[in-house]
Amino acid sequence: xxxxxxxxLLAIAGMVVVTYGIRLSFLVxxxxxxxxxxxxxxxxxxxxxxxxxxxxxxxxxxxGDIELTLAxxxxxxxxxxxxxxxxxRRTLLAIIGGFVVYxxxxxxx
Amino acid sequence: MSDRVSALLAGSRDTIPMLVGxxxxxxxxxxxxxxxxxxxxxxxxxxxxxxxxxxxxxxxGLIGGGxxxxxxxxxxxxxxxxxxxxxxxxxPHARHLPARWRWPLAFWLTDETFAVVEHRLREHGDDMAGAxxxxxxxxxxxxxxxxxxxxxxxxxxxxPGLAELGLDFAMVxxxxxxxxxxxxxxxxxxxALLAGSxxxxxRGLPYKLGLMLAAVAGVAGGVLAERSxxxxxxxxxx
Numbered sequence: 001x002x003x004x005x006x007x008x009l010l011a012i013a014g015m016v017v018v019t020y021g022i023r024l025s026f027l028v029x030x031x032x033x034x035x036x037x038x039x040x041x042x043x044x045x046x047x048x049x050x051x052x053x054x055x056x057x058x059x060x061x062x063x064g065d066i067e068l069t070l071a072x073x074x075x076x077x078x079x080x081x082x083x084x085x086x087x088x089r090r091t092l093l094a095i096i097g098g099f100v101v102y103x104x105x106x107x108x109x
Numbered sequence: 110m111s112d113r114v115s116a117l118l119a120g121s122r123d124t125i126p127m128l129v130g131x132x133x134x135x136x137x138x139x140x141x142x143x144x145x146x147x148x149x150x151x152x153x154x155x156x157x158x159x160x161x162x163x164x165x166x167x168x169x170g171l172i173g174g175g176x177x178x179x180x181x182x183x184x185x186x187x188x189x190x191x192x193x194x195x196x197x198x199x200x201p202h203a204r205h206l207p208a209r210w211r212w213p214l215a216f217w218l219t220d221e222t223f224a225v226v227e228h229r230l231r232e233h234g235d236d237m238a239g240a241x242x243x244x245x246x247x248x249x250x251x252x253x254x255x256x257x258x259x260x261x262x263x264x265x266x267x268x269p270g271l272a273e274l275g276l277d278f279a280m281v282x283x284x285x286x287x288x289x290x291x292x293x294x295x296x297x298x299x300x301a302l303l304a305g306s307x308x309x310x311x312r313g314l315p316y317k318l319g320l321m322l323a324a325v326a327g328v329a330g331g332v333l334a335e336r337s338x339x340x341x342x343x344x345x346x347x
Contacts, residue, residue: 026196049327056305094286
């Protein structure tokens with residue numbers, strides 16, 4: 001973490017303004033707004049797009065360069081967590097399972 | 110027991126499954142933030158003032174990685190924009206409420222409270238008991254999130270070196286577990302593949318700008334895939 005206290009305060013303040021603004025939008029200023037249909041459809045893809053965009057570089061290039069090697073425990077751990085969630089739909093089980101694979105991999109390799 | 114109190118308690122009670130579901134994420138968030146070097150006060154401030162789990166997780170990843178503040182805020186906007194949809198959906202049930210109700214209820218709007226409250230208001234109508242029910246669900250989610258974040262912060266502080274133990278992997282595992290079940294739908298799969306590829310290719314860009322590019326590419330890909338799967342575009346173009 002390389003933000004100063006001031007920057008951190010500013011970062012959080014901005015997040016508060018953005019998030020509260022969104023939540024207030026219709027509930028408080030609703031009579032002046034309309035929610036476009038195309039935006040509603042686009043929103044459905046935001047979580048998958050943003051989360052995958054965060055995961056992939058961390059799993060494939062944890063140090064910055066792409067590491068498709070046995071030494072990279074992030075990759076099998078992530079795949080295990082994803083596969084467990086995909087087949088069981090149990091989020092917590094998937095996280096723990098991913099951790100076990102990640103830990104074992106690091107310990108073995 | 111007055112009608113208000115019983116409605117408040119009913120709202121909290123119906124939110125219990127959501128409270129259980131949110132608890133581990135609160136702990137992981139608090140621990141992860143501390144392990145990423147974010148001070149305890151800032152971690153608690155994120156939970157108390159932003160109160161939006163997924164954007165808090167994303168913020169930890171971005172702040173830990175040295176992000177430019179406009180990129181952080183833009184990402185927060187994109188990740189939390191779905192709340193505008195909830196805000197719009199609940200408006201008909203809140204129109205009769207005075208501002209001193211609507212402002213705080215809007216602050217506490219989450220995926221979980223939306224799911225619980227929207228159902229109840231649709232089934233039972235939106236009298237004043239509905240507002241107390243909504244408040245009960247909101248307060249339960251809020252206090253629950255603060256409690257478990259605090260537990261995570263304490264855990265993170267009492268076990269130094271959690272980052273070396275691979276706690277940074279916790280975020281990847283958490284996100285993978287959230288995303289994976291959604292990939293059964295083809296447009297979502299395409300959105301994820303595109304976003305992941307762009308993020309990987311653009312990971313060298315400064316200020317985590319690659320994340321924004323990837324999000325835009327993924328969302329566009331998902332919408333286009335949905336459109337082509339639907340065949341002839343009969344309904345919208347609005």
